[in-house]
Amino acid sequence: MPPRRSYDQYCSAARALDLVGDRWTLLIVRELLAGPRRYTDLHADLPGVSTDVLASRLKDMERDGLATRRRLPPPGVASVYELTARGAALLPVLQALGRWGEGELGERRPTDAVRAHWFALPLLRALDGRGVVEVRLEEGEFHVRAGAEEGPAYGDGPAPGEADARLVMDSATCAAVGRGELALADAVRSGRVTVSGDGPLAKALREG
Amino acid sequence: MPPRRSYDQYCSAARALDLVGDRWTLLIVRELLAGPRRYTDLHADLPGVSTDVLASRLKDMERDGLATRRRLPPPGVASVYELTARGAALLPVLQALGRWGEGELGERRPTDAVRAHWFALPLLRALDGRGVVEVRLEEGEFHVRAGAEEGPAYGDGPAPGEADARLVMDSATCAAVGRGELALADAVRSGRVTVSGDGPLAKALREG
DNA sequence: CGGCATCCGTGACGATACTG
DNA sequence: CAGTATCGTCACGGATGCCG
Numbered sequence: 001m002p003p004r005r006s007y008d009q010y011c012s013a014a015r016a017l018d019l020v021g022d023r024w025t026l027l028i029v030r031e032l033l034a035g036p037r038r039y040t041d042l043h044a045d046l047p048g049v050s051t052d053v054l055a056s057r058l059k060d061m062e063r064d065g066l067a068t069r070r071r072l073p074p075p076g077v078a079s080v081y082e083l084t085a086r087g088a089a090l091l092p093v094l095q096a097l098g099r100w101g102e103g104e105l106g107e108r109r110p111t112d113a114v115r116a117h118w119f120a121l122p123l124l125r126a127l128d129g130r131g132v133v134e135v136r137l138e139e140g141e142f143h144v145r146a147g148a149e150e151g152p153a154y155g156d157g158p159a160p161g162e163a164d165a166r167l168v169m170d171s172a173t174c175a176a177v178g179r180g181e182l183a184l185a186d187a188v189r190s191g192r193v194t195v196s197g198d199g200p201l202a203k204a205l206r207e208g
Numbered sequence: 209m210p211p212r213r214s215y216d217q218y219c220s221a222a223r224a225l226d227l228v229g230d231r232w233t234l235l236i237v238r239e240l241l242a243g244p245r246r247y248t249d250l251h252a253d254l255p256g257v258s259t260d261v262l263a264s265r266l267k268d269m270e271r272d273g274l275a276t277r278r279r280l281p282p283p284g285v286a287s288v289y290e291l292t293a294r295g296a297a298l299l300p301v302l303q304a305l306g307r308w309g310e311g312e313l314g315e316r317r318p319t320d321a322v323r324a325h326w327f328a329l330p331l332l333r334a335l336d337g338r339g340v341v342e343v344r345l346e347e348g349e350f351h352v353r354a355g356a357e358e359g360p361a362y363g364d365g366p367a368p369g370e371a372d373a374r375l376v377m378d379s380a381t382c383a384a385v386g387r388g389e390l391a392l393a394d395a396v397r398s399g400r401v402t403v404s405g406d407g408p409l410a411k412a413l414r415e416g
Numbered sequence: 417c418g419g420c421a422t423c424c425g426t427g428a429c430g431a432t433a434c435t436g
Numbered sequence: 437c438a439g440t441a442t443c444g445t446c447a448c449g450g451a452t453g454c455c456g
Contacts, residue, residue, distance in 0.1 A: 016309030101224030112218040
């Protein structure tokens with residue numbers, strides 16, 4: 001195992017890039033912010049990454065304390081990767097990158113892959129700690145745990161526990177809310193978002 | 209010229225990494241946040257970058273609208289690179305990376321390069337818009353333009369215009385203030401920072 | 417079948433030398 | 437001074453094979 005390549009600069013940003021500056025690393029973090037994932041899941045949701053690079057990145061992340069590998073309880077021989085607290089602390093980095101990248105996003109290109117939970121990252125800011133929200137788009141369903149102190153920040157599918165609100169919208173609306181162009185309350189008012197659930201958040205959203 | 213390599217994901221963070229995810233790119237941005245720089249300056253302050261990679265990154269950044277090349281007025285045939293507004297908007301990304309990387313920074317390694325203005329990036333947060341401040345460390349002098357709407361966020365040497373305060377401290381103190389572990393006012397009170405200048409900020413700092 | 421390891425072709429990178 | 441040219445090396449991407 002060769003020693004990790006470093007920029008060798010006494011600068012915290014350069015040190016961060018020593019750890020997460022390699023190709024694919026931050027996108028793996030984005031995936032794991034959605035909760036524990038198996039190797040095969042990661043490979044499926046990161047089209048283009050080769051098997052050896054994915055394995056190598058996961059090893060690096062384990063060595064560097066960003067992720068851990070955990071055997072799932074029987075039955076099954078599966079194991080999952082999940083972020084450590086240190087790894088999860090990269091959320092602000094991904095948010096800053098995402099905010100900056102919004103200007104470049106534009107329309108979806110035919111070659112672009114999409115996963116529903118990729119819409120969760122920008123929503124996390126827009127919801128600003130207002131609880132656990134489930135969202136259904138045409139592309140799929142995901143949930144956001146805005147303001148949750150521990151555990152994954154978002155995830156695929158319905159929320160594991162009780163959600164504070166369920167929202168149905170299209171991806172353009174979801175993107176606009178995530179960008180902050182459209183307040184969630186306004187989107188509900190204009191009928192672009194349908195709210196269900198009976199938590200306080202759901203009621204507040206329905207009643208404007 | 210080969211088409212730019214892309215992750216091909218409909219995700220703003222992935223799009224951002226398409227543009228700034230290559231090795232050295234964000235560190236070049238960090239350098240240019242200190243103001244216009246010549247090719248040779250960049251090469252000198254980024255030990256380890258090869259000449260062709262530096263030239264290639266600068267071309268990419270020009271093509272992508274992150275930086276522009278400008279001929280300096282005669283005499284001299286020099287030209288400088290400087291960030292566009294789009295490029296300067298990467299400041300939050302570098303700040304997020306820097307904040308995360310603080311935990312890894314530790315003591316300076318013998319192989320680590322240091323430049324005075326690398327200490328400016330974390331200070332920008334700690335000063336929180338309190339004006340133009342000049343700082344002198346053993347490693348050199350730099351200035352921070354906290355809260356400045358336009359122009360470079362920081363730079364080497366004394367500030368081009370009038371500074372609101374001048375501070376002398378050691379690099380450990382500077383790093384602690386940048387990390388938020390030590391309030392600037394407390395550092396002044398304990399004598400770890402010497403304040404000069406007669407602007408309101410300098411007076412406020414001296415008077416506690 | 418999930419989780420890699422191996423092999424191979426291509427492109428990116430790093431160091432040095434050289435040029436307008 | 438500001439790059440381009442060259443070259444060896446390494447990282448990456450794709451395919452395939454192995455092994456529990």
